[in-house]
Amino acid sequence: MELKKLLGRNVKKYRKINGLTQEQLAESIGVEVISVSSIETGRYFPAPENLVKIAQTLNIPISYLFDFKPEQNCDEIWSEISSNLKFLKTDQVKLTAVNEFIKSLM
Numbered sequence: 001m002e003l004k005k006l007l008g009r010n011v012k013k014y015r016k017i018n019g020l021t022q023e024q025l026a027e028s029i030g031v032e033v034i035s036v037s038s039i040e041t042g043r044y045f046p047a048p049e050n051l052v053k054i055a056q057t058l059n060i061p062i063s064y065l066f067d068f069k070p071e072q073n074c075d076e077i078w079s080e081i082s083s084n085l086k087f088l089k090t091d092q093v094k095l096t097a098v099n100e101f102i103k104s105l106m
Contacts, residue, residue: 005042006068012040014058014065029053 015025015036022036029036029050038044039054046054055062072080088094 002042004045007045007065008040008042010065010067011036011054011058014060015040018058020057025054025057028057 011025015022020028022040023033026033026036030053031050035044035046039046051062051065055065085095085098088098
């Protein structure tokens with residue numbers, strides 16, 4: 001898959017994680033909605049200053065936009081979460097924080 005499509009997939013993924021519409025992202029970075037759509041579909045590569053604005057709006061480091069790991073299915077994600085939680089088994093403060101975060105998603 002080419003760079004523009006991979007980048008667009010990540011922009012869309014993090015936009016949805018943040019609960020933003022294309023319109024809201026476009027307004028936040030100062031572009032037209034069609035530009036966000038074109039970025040997400042891989043037809044357009046954003047200008048460097050817009051990459052910075054996108055990352056800031058999505059509350060992520062810019063490097064996350066260029067992290068092109070293959071998509072995981074639900075079972076793979078669940079397995080990774082379970083493995084990571086084992087490291088927190090004895091840390092009540094962190095487990096409580098994780099639990100509160102999970103409840104906030106429900």
